[in-house]
Amino acid sequence: MLEKTMRMNYLYDFYQALLTPKQRSYMSLYYLDDYSLGEIAQQYEVSRQAVYDNIKRTEAMLEEYEKKLSLFQKFQKRKQLMNQLKDYVLQKYGEDKQLFDMIKELEELE
């Protein structure tokens, strides 16, 4: 469950711009702020089932976008290579601040 929450947080981060405002509200309350379905339903004056259906549909949409664009997958791969590169540079050229700053800038671009 924790793993799914983390994945949804990432997918939401990458694709939220493609969602509707309502989808964004529900997802962000549920996954980022840890509200229960009941609490969201109360706040929006809709049924718990309506919130549940909306979130399930949004999750499916996010997975569909990831299947097509692979932004999360590429991000993970890039992060892994970036860490290898940083480790190597720190160990071998630890005194070269300029080199490390260039790599940091690249890393923070996401």
Next chain:
Amino acid sequence: MLEKTMRMNYLYDFYQALLTPKQRSYMSLYYLDDYSLGEIAQQYEVSRQAVYDNIKRTEAMLEEYEKKLSLFQKFQKRKQLMNQLKDYVLQKYGEDKQLFDMIKELEELE
């Protein structure tokens, strides 16, 4: 005009997975293979106007995706930083093949 063609080629590259098969066919014939609207119309047995409208709509969709996800913009920025990094490393640590290979691998991840 050339600049627009280049931009559309890039946007198509980044977002083609979000288009329909017909949109992909028209765009790829028009922008990648340099077919005229008339030639595409003939091949698909539709009017020239229909092809034109479809391509215009697809271009607008691609720009809309770019406005939301900025994949092309981020790619350009990453490429620029990557080139700076490569230049620096080649000049200062030109003999370190392992370092250069790590950077190349990162670059080829796109």
